[in-house]
Structures are given as C-alpha cells and as structure tokens.
Amino acid sequence: MSKPKVAFFDFASCEGCQLTVVDALQTHLDLLDAVEIVQFREAMTEKGEDYAVAFIEGSCTRPSDEARLFKIREQAAVVVALGACAHLGGVNALKNLHPLEDVRQWVYGDKAEWYETYEARPIDAVIQVDAVIPGCPIDREEFVRVVKALLLGKKPPVPDYPLCVECKLKENVCLFHLGKFCLGPVTRAGCGAICPTHGDGCEGCRGLIPHPNENAMKDVLAEAGLTVEEAVARFTMFNTYQVKDRMVEEEAK
Amino acid sequence: MTTVKIDVHHLTRVEGHGDIVIDVQNGEIKTCRFEVVEAPRFFEAFVRGRSYLELSHITSRICGICSVGHATASLRATENALGVEPSEQTVLLRKLNFHGELIDSHVLHTYYLVAPDFLGVGSVIPLIETHREVVERALRIKKLSGDLCAMIGGRHTHPVALTVGGFTHFPTEQELRDMQQRLIDARADMDVTVALFATLPWPEFERETEYVSLHKDDEYAFIDGTIVTSDGFSYPISEYRKVTNEWCVPFSTAKWTKHNRDAYMVGAMARMNNNFDQLHPRAKEAAAKLGLKPLMTNSYLNSAAQVVEMVHCIEDGIEICDRLLTRGIQPEKPVEPATLSGEGAGSCDVPRGILFHNYVYEDGICVRANCIIPTNQNWANVNADMQALLPQIIDKPQDEIRLAMEMLVRAYDPCISCSTHLLNVTFV
Numbered sequence: 001m002s003k004p005k006v007a008f009f010d011f012a013s014c015e016g017c018q019l020t021v022v023d024a025l026q027t028h029l030d031l032l033d034a035v036e037i038v039q040f041r042e043a044m045t046e047k048g049e050d051y052a053v054a055f056i057e058g059s060c061t062r063p064s065d066e067a068r069l070f071k072i073r074e075q076a077a078v079v080v081a082l083g084a085c086a087h088l089g090g091v092n093a094l095k096n097l098h099p100l101e102d103v104r105q106w107v108y109g110d111k112a113e114w115y116e117t118y119e120a121r122p123i124d125a126v127i128q129v130d131a132v133i134p135g136c137p138i139d140r141e142e143f144v145r146v147v148k149a150l151l152l153g154k155k156p157p158v159p160d161y162p163l164c165v166e167c168k169l170k171e172n173v174c175l176f177h178l179g180k181f182c183l184g185p186v187t188r189a190g191c192g193a194i195c196p197t198h199g200d201g202c203e204g205c206r207g208l209i210p211h212p213n214e215n216a217m218k219d220v221l222a223e224a225g226l227t228v229e230e231a232v233a234r235f236t237m238f239n240t241y242q243v244k245d246r247m248v249e250e251e252a253k
Numbered sequence: 254m255t256t257v258k259i260d261v262h263h264l265t266r267v268e269g270h271g272d273i274v275i276d277v278q279n280g281e282i283k284t285c286r287f288e289v290v291e292a293p294r295f296f297e298a299f300v301r302g303r304s305y306l307e308l309s310h311i312t313s314r315i316c317g318i319c320s321v322g323h324a325t326a327s328l329r330a331t332e333n334a335l336g337v338e339p340s341e342q343t344v345l346l347r348k349l350n351f352h353g354e355l356i357d358s359h360v361l362h363t364y365y366l367v368a369p370d371f372l373g374v375g376s377v378i379p380l381i382e383t384h385r386e387v388v389e390r391a392l393r394i395k396k397l398s399g400d401l402c403a404m405i406g407g408r409h410t411h412p413v414a415l416t417v418g419g420f421t422h423f424p425t426e427q428e429l430r431d432m433q434q435r436l437i438d439a440r441a442d443m444d445v446t447v448a449l450f451a452t453l454p455w456p457e458f459e460r461e462t463e464y465v466s467l468h469k470d471d472e473y474a475f476i477d478g479t480i481v482t483s484d485g486f487s488y489p490i491s492e493y494r495k496v497t498n499e500w501c502v503p504f505s506t507a508k509w510t511k512h513n514r515d516a517y518m519v520g521a522m523a524r525m526n527n528n529f530d531q532l533h534p535r536a537k538e539a540a541a542k543l544g545l546k547p548l549m550t551n552s553y554l555n556s557a558a559q560v561v562e563m564v565h566c567i568e569d570g571i572e573i574c575d576r577l578l579t580r581g582i583q584p585e586k587p588v589e590p591a592t593l594s595g596e597g598a599g600s601c602d603v604p605r606g607i608l609f610h611n612y613v614y615e616d617g618i619c620v621r622a623n624c625i626i627p628t629n630q631n632w633a634n635v636n637a638d639m640q641a642l643l644p645q646i647i648d649k650p651q652d653e654i655r656l657a658m659e660m661l662v663r664a665y666d667p668c669i670s671c672s673t674h675l676l677n678v679t680f681v
Contacts, residue, residue: 012294016317016410022365023409026396032378043365044376061294091314094299103298137317137410172495198407198414199421203310237307 004151007039007051010081011058011065012092012120016137017083018042018057022123025139031144034151051075053150057082059092060126060234062116073127078150081122081129084136084205089241091136092120096240121241131156136238137204157190160210163202167193175201176224183221183234205238221238257647259655271667273639273658277647285643286636287662297622305331305590305617306417312610312624313411316668318361319355320411321402322603323610323624325476329599330610331417333491336591342582343419344476346405349573350412351475351601352566353401357409359521359559360398362666364391365452367556370660371453387449390442394563397435401570404428418588426582433574436567440535443564446541450560456606456657460641461550462634463514464523465496466617467602468625473524473531473565475602481527483548484513497625509633510625516633519606520665521558522549536565552638555664559604593617603627605666628668635665 003028005246008018022043025031038048054076068126073079096119104176106119123129133139133146146156168175175182175196181245182201184193188209195202221231235243261273274391276284300311309327313320325347332339339347364387365377374380381388399409406412406423424432464483467474480488480496488495499508511517525532525540526547532540540546540561545554598611606627613621637662646654 014314014320016314016320019317020410022361024401026392029381029392030379035377040376044357044370044378048373082638091299091311094303094311097302098298106301107295107296108292116596117295136314139410155648157538177586194407195413197422200407200413200416217462237311 003034003036004039004053005038005051006035006053006055007037007048007072007076008042009039009054009056009058009068010042011056011068011086011123012061013058013085013090015036015042015057015087016196017133017135020137020140021055021082021143027140028144033215035147040058049075053078053080055080055082056123058087059085059089059120060123061092061120062118064116069123069127078130079123079127080150081124081132083138084134084207086123086129087132088205088207088238089120089122089125090238092241093244094236096120096244097236098178112214115122119241132158133187134158134206135191138155139194142190161189162209162212163187163191163193163196163206165189166191167196170197172196173246175199176220179224181224181226181231181234183231185217186214197252203237204235207239208235208242257651257654259658261652261655261659265566270511271662273655273662275639275643275654275658277643280647282640282643282647284312284638286369287632287639297624300612300622303619305335305593305612305614305619308619308622309415309417310411315624315626316670317410319354319359319603319605319608321409321415322601322608323352324406324412324415325351326599326601326610327612328415328417329477329601330597330612331599331614332597333599334595334597334614335417335593336595337418338586339419339588340585342577342580342585343588345573345577346420346423347415347476348403349570350402350415352400352570352573353398353405354409355475355566355604356563357395357398357402358666359563360391360394362604363446363556363559363563364388364394366666367660367663368453370656370663390445394439394442395444397439400435402431414535416587417590419585420587423582423584426578429574429577429582433571433578436571436574439567443539447542447560447564449545450557451542454552455521455551455556455557457551458553458638458642458645458661459550460552461548461640462637463517464514464526464548465512465517465519465630466524466527466607467525467600468527469531470596471531473528473533473569477600480607482512482517483523483526486513490609491598493598493600493611493625497609497630508629509616510630511633517630518552518634519602519627519630521604522552522555522564522596523606524602525549525558527563529664532561533565533568533598536561537570548629552634553662553664555666561665590617596621605668606630617632626668628665631665631667633661635667 054072074095081087149156166189180201183204184202187204257277259275272288309324312327313324374543407414414420467478468481469478479573497510529547596613609625611623
C-alpha cells in the first residue's frame with residue numbers, strides 16, 4: 001500500500017498547532033514512515049499539490065481565504081481542522097465582538113480601507129470538515145491518535161463528555177471549591193484537564209460539548225455566585241463565533 | 254545586461270507568510286524586498302474590554318513559538334500598570350521557563366529551518382535518512398526544552414500556570430532536580446552542536462547597522478532591564494516608543510521601525526553585540542569556537558549567535574535550578590494588584606529580539622493595548638540587507654541569488670504571524 005499523502009495549511013493563527021505536530025515527532029518519529037508529507041510550508045520547501053489528507057490550522061478571516069479553502073477541499077479526500085482557530089474561530093473571533101469598522105480603524109487608522117478582513121470564522125463555516133482536533137494548542141497525543149484512526153479508516157475518537165470527567169480522574173480539587181471559575185462542566189474533554197491541573201480554570205478552548213447540561217451548569221454558577229451572562233462572556237475567549245448570538249439574546253432579555 | 258526576476262511566493266521554513274520579490278531589468282534594480290502577506294489578526298483591538306487576568310493568556314496566542322515570551326512581557330506590562338512586584342521565586346521560575354522557550358525556538362530555527370540550506374535539502378525530513386544522528390540530537394534538545402517549559406508552565410505552547418503576580422502551579426523539588434540533571438547531560442549535545450555549526454560555510458556579507466536589545470549589568474538580559482543600542486543610546490522600558498518610532502513605507506502599508514539610522518536589528522546577534530560580557534563563560538567559549546565576537550555585522554551569523562545563546566541558557570538554567578533548590582520551592586499565592594487602573598509597559602528579549610507590550614487598564618479592564626514585535630523591528634533591516642547584498646551577487650545564477658536571499662531572510666528567524674498581529678502588506 002502506498003503511503004497516504006498529507007499536506008498542512010495555515011490561515012489566521014499563531015502556527016502553534018503545526019509546531020505541536022513537529023513536536024509530536026520527538027516521540028513518534030515513525031509517523032513519517034506511515035504518511036508522506038507533500039506540503040508543510042513552515043517546515044519544508046517542497047510544495048506538492050497531490051494530497052489526500054489536508055490538515056488546516058487557523059481561521060478564515062477574509063474573503064480571499066475562501067478561494068484557498070475551496071481549492072483544498074476540492075483536492076483533499078479528508079479535511080481535518082487543526083486546533084481551536086480552525087475548529088471554532090478561536091481568539092481570532094474575539095474581534096467579532098466589536099464592530100468591524102471600529103476594529104480596522106483602531107488598528108490601521110486612516111488606512112483602514114486598505115485591509116481586507118471580515119468576521120473571523122471556523123473552517124466549517126466555509127467548507128465541509130471531516131474531522132477536528134480541538135484545543136489551543138492541540139494536544140500532541142490526541143493528534144497522534146487521530147492520525148492513527150484516519151490511517152485505519154476509522155472515525156477519529158474525539159470525546160463528547162465534559163472536562164470534569166478527566167479532571168476527576170486526575171483527582172484535582174474542584175476549582176469552584178477554591179473560589180475560581182472554570183468552564184470544565186460544559187467543555188469538551190480530551191486535554192487531560194490540563195488547565196485545572198495547573199491551577200487555572202478551563203477557558204473552553206476545545207468548544208462546548210454537544211449537549212451541555214445547562215441546568216447543572218446554572219446550579220454550579222449560582223453556588224459560585226455567578227450568572228449565565230458572566231459564564232457566556234468567559235466563553236468568548238475561544239467561542240465567540242458560537243456564543244455571540246446567545247449573548248445578543250441574553251442582552252435582549 | 255543582467256535581468257533577474259525572482260518571486261518567492263510564501264517563503265518556506267519561516268513562521269508565517271511572506272514573499273521575496275526581486276526585479277532587475279538591464280542591470281537596474283527595480284524591486285528588491287520582502288513582502289508580508291499574512292492575514293491581519295487585530296489583537297490590539299480585541300483585547301479591549303478583557304480582564305487584566307486574561308491578557309497574558311490571550312496575547313500568548315499571538316505566537317506559537319514564543320508564547321512564553323509574549324505571556325511574560327504581557328505579565329510585566331500588567332504588573333507595572335497595576336503595581337505588582339513579583340517575588341524572587343516568581344522571577345527565578347519565569348527566567349527558567351524563558352530559557353526553556355529560547356532553547357526550543359533556537360533549536361527549531363538552527364537545526365530544522367537553517368541547517369537544510371547548508372545540506373542542500375528542502376527540509377529536515379530527508380536528513381532523517383542521511384543524518385539521523387543530527388536529527389535525533391535536535392529532537393533530544395527540543396524535547397528537553399519543551400519538557401522544561403511544561404514543568405513550569407504546564408505545557409510549552411501557550412503556558413497555563415503563568416499569571417499576574419506569580420504562578421498557579423509549581424514544579425516539585427524532585428522535578429527540578431531531574432530537570433537540572435537533564436540540563437547537565439545536555440552539555441554533551443551542545444558541545445557537538447557548537448562543533449557542527451562551526452563547520453558550516455556561513456555566507457560572507459557585512460553590513461553594519463544599529464543593534465538594539467535589553468541590557469542588565471549583572472546578567473545577560475532577557476526579562477526587564479533597560480533598552481540599549483550599539484550607537485550608545487539607553488532608555489527605560491517605559492520610553493520604548495523613542496526607540497521604535499514606527500513609520501510607513503511607500504510600497505507597503507507595513508509599519509517599520511527606525512531609531513538612530515534608517516533601520517536597526519534585534520535578535521540573538523544584537524543581544525550578543527550589546528551584552529557579550531554578561532554571557533556565561535561556557536557560552537563565551539562556544540562563541541570563540543564559532544568565531545563570534547562583537548561587533549558582528551554579518552546578519553547570516555544571527556543563527557550562529559543563537560547556538561551560543563542555547564549554551565548560555567543551558568548553563569544559566571543549571572544555575573537557576575541550583576538557586577531554586579537551595580532556597581527551596583514553595584507554592585505561593587500570586588501577588589494581588591495594588592490598583593486596578595493604570596498604564597504599564599513590559600519588555601522581554603524573546604528569541605527573535607526585543608518585544609514590548611503596553612496596556613492601559615480602567616477598573617481591571619484593558620482599554621488600550623500596544624504590542625511591538627521583534628520581527629516588525631527587523632523588517633527595515635532585512636530590506637536594507639537585501640538591497641546591500643543584491644548588487645554583490647547580481648551576476649550569479651538566478652537560483653543562487655534566490656537561495657542567498659532566502660537564507661538571508663531566514664537568518665532573521667522571522668516570525669510573521671507575530672508581526673501581523675497588527676500589520677499587513679497590501680499590494681498597491
């Protein structure tokens with residue numbers, strides 16, 4: 001069997017997820033025996049256009065990005081969103097909380113109209129995405145698990161239960177008991193609860209779980225003296241694209 | 254007469270998107286420049302309205318390679334704005350974390366991105382077959398530096414445990430001891446690294462410029478200190494704008510910076526030019542083996558200077574572990590802000606050069622932010638170098654010119670995602 005051809009692409013992002021891919025090679029150098037990387041601008045000069053799997057890091061933030069995305073979708077049998085920017089919009093979408101004109105004026109002053117930009121959005125707002133590797137940045141081990149699953153023709157195993165499950169397994173003291181705020185109850189697990197384990201509340205970089213128990217979350221918030229509005233506002237760090245409408249609704253109430 | 258047309262669309266083995274454009278018609282240079290085509294990201298605009306506790310976590314996302322540097326500069330800006338004085342333990346842990354990132358970034362650049370040029374290959378991947386030992390050594394050093402960052406910050410990219418006034422997690426004494434031993438063991442890998450890079454045929458090219466970095470009298474400065482330049486200027490960090498003087502160039506809308514001349518350079522070579530005396534003795538030995546001493550004026554040697562800094566950070570890292578182990582490491586509560594309103598600037602000399610963050614807070618909410626990134630400060634100098642180099646090599650074959658220019662831009666280790674947190678080039 002010939003090795004599947006793989007390419008990496010980046011849009012608006014910090015490229016930290018691609019670096020995490022490079023880091024995965026420290027412990028999994030044999031990955032390179034299983035796939036052939038034909039394009040990876042950050043790490044190699046060669047640019048092959050014949051690929052079956054496309055990993056895309058970054059958000060779509062300007063109309064001209066769409067043409068590049070359509071081209072990738074046309075070529076690739078499998079498109080994987082790599083990390084929070086591609087999966088959710090991530091921090092790039094924070095600008096969507098401000099009027100676009102204001103953001104451009106603020107940064108570019110009287111040159112604002114020279115800059116092409118629109119509301120930042122996840123990749124699946126533009127093209128169909130077959131698999132996601134969540135997180136900001138992605139988790140190295142999860143990346144390897146997803147690649148293995150794809151090589152075996154299986155659906156990649158991304159958890160759909162909340163972070164609290166993993167946090168409990170780590171035997172962490174719940175951060176709410178320590179007077180801190182955490183989005184773990186409604187955020188997708190898979191990172192090993194890395195932030196709570198290091199004393200910091202979950203910031204929701206892996207996105208909402210499919211069916212969050214909103215009532216339970218409300219109870220937790222009430223106990224901690226917080227409102228839904230405040231919780232939703234916290235969710236905007238990575239999930240503005242997903243919660244913006246909800247915020248408008250809450251405001252209207 | 255010579256006619257050269259080079260358009261390197263999306264230069265590879267750099268972080269971010271940029272193009273080299275050269276147009277020579279009948280011996281006359283029409284165009285010779287590096288253009289940035291990365292998508293703008295608007296960080297300064299969208300951090301407005303966020304809590305002071307979120308700023309370092311958001312701005313670390315400017316860059317995946319130097320996220321610890323951005324987080325640290327961000328924390329220092331916030332702490333200066335809100336009257337927070339971090340403890341001795343916090344200062345030591347931040348330095349150690351910073352060293353981890355510097356080693357990580359430099360090993361990535363020197364081994365993965367620069368070395369392939371000298372070995373005539375397009376990436377590090379073919380080297381796995383031909384130079385397995387070299388690749389495995391690079392992976393070992395990279396793993397060590399990543400593990401060092403993770404021990405302190407929770408993970409390397411986008412550190413978790415760094416917060417205003419301190420940390421939310423602490424390494425154990427045993428973890429520190431083990432890490433110190435690994436740093437000591439890494440000396441052997443660094444010796445071989447220095448020897449390897451000493452054999453590389455660095456391209457010859459001299460163009461003196463102004464070199465800008467942080468400076469401290471008692472240590473090789475990476476976090477805090479004063480801003481100094483090789484032209485003899487010195488400023489407190491709060492006056493960073495006197496150095497950066499952002500300006501616009503007619504052919505692009507990217508802001509560049511200049512100080513005493515039309516351009517200045519930041520990064521490993523600039524730091525070494527200004528702070529050679531403060532290097533660790535073993536790093537000075539490495540510099541001697543690589544033939545480096547101030548004043549270095551060949552920008553290609555920036556990559557060699559990075560090798561020297563890796564040696565420095567490993568040695569200084571061993572000493573910081575000693576100090577932490579001697580004084581004992583204790584979980585500490587972060588220092589609370591004295592006020593929630595105010596303005597502050599913070600600076601770190603990150604892998605690619607001096608970085609500034611500057612915020613204004615009202616009631617704990619950010620209302621204004623400015624970040625000036627090393628790569629932006631280098632753009633004017635990159636272009637000045639390209640224009641000085643081109644006439645010297647103009648009669649060479651086009652492929653050789655292209656490679657020389659690519660290697661020159663790559664030597665600066667440009668971080669284009671960083672530089673477009675704010676700026677972008679539109680073709681006019």
